[in-house]
Amino acid sequence: MLTIGGNDARFDNKIQTCVMEGCPSEASMKADIDNVVAETRTVLEQIHALAPNATISLMGYPLLSAALRPARPWSVPPSVSS
Numbered sequence: 001m002l003t004i005g006g007n008d009a010r011f012d013n014k015i016q017t018c019v020m021e022g023c024p025s026e027a028s029m030k031a032d033i034d035n036v037v038a039e040t041r042t043v044l045e046q047i048h049a050l051a052p053n054a055t056i057s058l059m060g061y062p063l064l065s066a067a068l069r070p071a072r073p074w075s076v077p078p079s080v081s082s
Contacts, residue, residue, distance in 0.1 A: 004043055006061065009036040 009032045014024060044056060 002047075004040050005036060008039060009033055 014029070014032075017024065047054065047056060
């Protein structure tokens with residue numbers, strides 16, 4: 001098992017900074033997320049190159065608030081998403 005993503009974006013530090021000093025700008029957060037997405041894509045491509053028959057599963061973080069729930073969840077059966 002391999003986990004990548006949130007830790008690479010240093011979300012733990014960002015949350016702590018948000019509480020203690022104030023939150024970083026939205027542009028800064030978006031740039032960090034975009035960088036991690038690109039790095040994650042590279043890692044996934046490397047894994048596929050080294051293990052072409054491997055099964056790769058991607059998972060997201062749980063939603064912390066109903067207000068953050070996407071209008072149409074992706075890849076989630078309707079019975080699970082409500």
